[in-house]
Amino acid sequence: MSFSDEDTLAVVVEREVPFPAEKIWRALTQPHLIEEWLMKNAFKPVVGHRFDLSADWGMVDCEVQSIEPHKALAYSWNTKDLRSTVTWTLTPTDNGTLLRMEQIGFTQEQLPYYRGASAAWPRFMEALESVVARLDDAGKDA
Template sequence: MTENAGSVVDEETFSVRRTIRIAAPVEKVWRAVAEPEHISRWFGRTELHGRGVGATGTMTFPDYDVIPLRVEAHDEPHLISYRWNNDDALGDLPDAVDESTSTVFTFTLEAVDGGTQLTVVETGFERTSDPLANLESHRTGWDAELDKMVALVEADAAEETA
């Protein structure tokens, strides 16, 4: 598996960023970040109703509430952005995305020699109940989740070329 640097927190802009390389073509990485059945393999169980900007759905993690999710931007296969509710301190999450407390995470994909460069940036933590704690929680979360995604996508790509 390709080794990548960890996520970085920017407390001034209340954002988390991670840029990684994946030894797989953009099309495979796109499926991993944009198609619910592929997202569900490495992140949370994802369901989306519709396709493209405005599609809504949920993401479910073990031992956690169902998280409302909405596609905010969609430029296949280069960029997809999601808005989600994920503030642990709020207790029961609403059934729809709450603009006042939600954050947005954006995946940007770029073809590079030997595969794909993927950058994820999550913003909006200043609207959460505990911005610094949530920044740190999501920093470690992106590290763990994206490492799982890299392993899966690279294994799938290697299997297809074998």
């Protein structure tokens, strides 16, 4: 793997999930649901809102960058010396929604972070899908 100092790596995880975007959006934006599949947090779906994600291994400093309800969400993901952005994109399909997560900003010196994110995001995505699967369609948690 070689790249110049300006180049960065990205982790991308995509999967089609058999649920409408509105249902997935709840799991991406409601703090008690985010905690179930990702980490403890004080998320609010408001551009400019700063929040932390916390786990046993440490904290991630985040700020909401952009929101397009039921379609896209982006927030900074900063920890130690990593400055990155996580972007979620939801695209309706015939069978549900194509859910795409992209984390950009890994430099050549941050390959351990990149490898960790590459391993963790597929598990987070699977846990997110499990949370969505148990939600009812009326907007209440099952």
